[in-house]
Amino acid sequence: MTNRPKIAAVDLFCGVGGLTYGLESAGIDVRLGVDIDPECEYPISENTGARFEKADVGAMKVEVLEDALRGGAVRLLAGCAPCQPFSTYAQSAKEAVANDEDREARDDWKLVGRFGDFVKALQPDLVTMENVPPLARQPVFRKLLSDLEGYSVDYRVVECRTIGLPQRRKRLVLVASKLGPISIPEFEFPEKSVRKVIGDLPKLEAGQVDVTDRLHRASSLSKLNLDRIRASIPGGTWRDWPEELRAACHVRESGGTYPSVYGRMEWDEPAPTITTQCFGYGNGRFGHPEQDRAISLREAAMLQGFPRDYAFIPSDEPVSFAKLGRLIGNAVPVTLGEMIGKLLVEHVQRLGDATPQANELARARG
Template sequence: MRNTEKILAVDLFCGAGGLTYGLESSGISVTLGVDIDPNCAHAIEANSNARFLQADVASLDVAEVKKALSGGDFTLLAGCAPCQPFSTYSRAAKQRHGVGAGDGRSEDWRLAEHFGNVIREVQPDIVTMENVPPLAQQDVFKTFLEKLEGYWVDWKVIECNSIGLPQTRKRLVLVASKLGPIEIPDFDLPQKTVQDTIGGLPKIVAGGGDPNDKLHKASRLSALNMRRIRSSIPGGTWRDWPEELLSSCHTKETGATYPSVYGRMEWDSPAPTITTQCFGYGNGRFGHPEQDRAISLREAAMLQGFPRDYSFLPDGEPVSFAKVGRLIGNAVPVTLGEVIGRFIRQHVTEYSQLRTVEQRAG
């Protein structure tokens, strides 16, 4: 593939920079990352060439976006509008606009609508959006598609393990282009496992960490949870424990529907979906496959596709599990960003080649 076409991109709702880093890895130049959360600034500017802008996309000055997209051959507007009912972005936006937490879920989906408004004003050559699959069933998704008038559009739900991410995570991916018809292919890339991804990291203990990497740090375990994890087998459930280790919720009918809570990952399989609470052993199947602890923050980041040396915090800032866990769990997986970026580059190259042939013929 020729690399002569310069694609400039802006990443809205950029978070910790997973999409930005992935797009840059594919050869796309991300010039600006926008997010309402100031904690994202370091991750964006320390790991990419993008400038960070703290702003609410609902009231974003589109002149900033247009300026950031000027000077390239093609323009790309990318983003993942947070749609969790209680996401940090959603809570902050609600507070800013005077919307209370009791106003229901509908307001949380409107961030995608704000994304659509920016697209309509900026009119980039290409758009990509990554989101949770349930968005496709919401009215706001239909509204978003209506704002893409004049674009060729395609979208599908992608199983991330099919693109080489060591994680069972499904994401809705949309692409839209003014250049010509665009269709997301069926991906079938070599699959990776937990062992492939984190098997080489130094051993640590619960409550301890690696002195050479402050993010390779594991949360503490109570004496009871230490006994539980020692009774857990990779891929098993709390049903494998002796009865004295069960809690009251496990014996209730409602608890029986959550077998993966307090589970260990398996070396030879992908990880479960990495969440903002993935550093807690009791929050899902987040136990290390063989060490008696939950996965570390670094391991969680690597399972999200981030490189081992990705910086989430400035030097000297103490590690907060809640803060870094939220940045990691809410991130667009880097691998997904890179795959989308390569696909967009291929689309642009094919368009450029076709345009050259037509110009010569004319």
């Protein structure tokens, strides 16, 4: 195909660059990454070609985005507005339903709505957003769909293990186009296992750090938790432990609701959803499949699709489990970003020679 207009993009709520890096890997020119967290500037600047702007997306002006996209043959607005109230780790599903109306007033909702405001004001050629699956059932999502009037729109919940991410993670993905019909296919890529992704990293003990990679470090364990992980089997639960190792909450009937805490991953299966607390053995099924420790920060990042050498902090900055756990756990998985990018690039290429509007855009901007 001779006419392949270049896609220029802005990534709102860019975080440490999972979506940006994935889009760039697919051939998209990400011009700008925007986030309110200053800790995101280093990884964006160090690992991607995007310029970083520390800004409150809720207060920024559309002119900033227009300037960033100027001259792009095809313009893409991408992002993942934070939706922390939906976290299944924060509350039960019953509470989630009961509090839907109250959440409409929260800042998290305002950011989803703000993304829609930018769509209406900017009128980009392409739009993509990824988020937590429950968002699709909320009024704010219906409002976003109304902001996309005039676009071809498709959205679905993507099982990340079906796109080659070694993780049991589900994400709501939306794509929209003014260039022509667009849809998200059913994906069935071969699953990647925990072993495939992190199996060759150097062995560690709890509390130890790899001398060649300071992010490959494991949090310390108390003697009790060391005994617990030694009694844990891959894919098992605390019910496999002898009685004396069980916590009081496990003994109570309510403890049966949380079978995956203090669990080990399995070598030949995908990992569980990587969260901001994934470095802690007691916070989920984050025990290493074989070694008596929780997964390291580097292993968590690689299970999120980041390359092994992705730089999250400057070399002279101390490593903080809490900070890096938050940045890694909140990131858009790189593999998901690349899948979205490939879908959009193929969409533009497919329509480039066949759609008059695409050709007109290419001539006007290219």
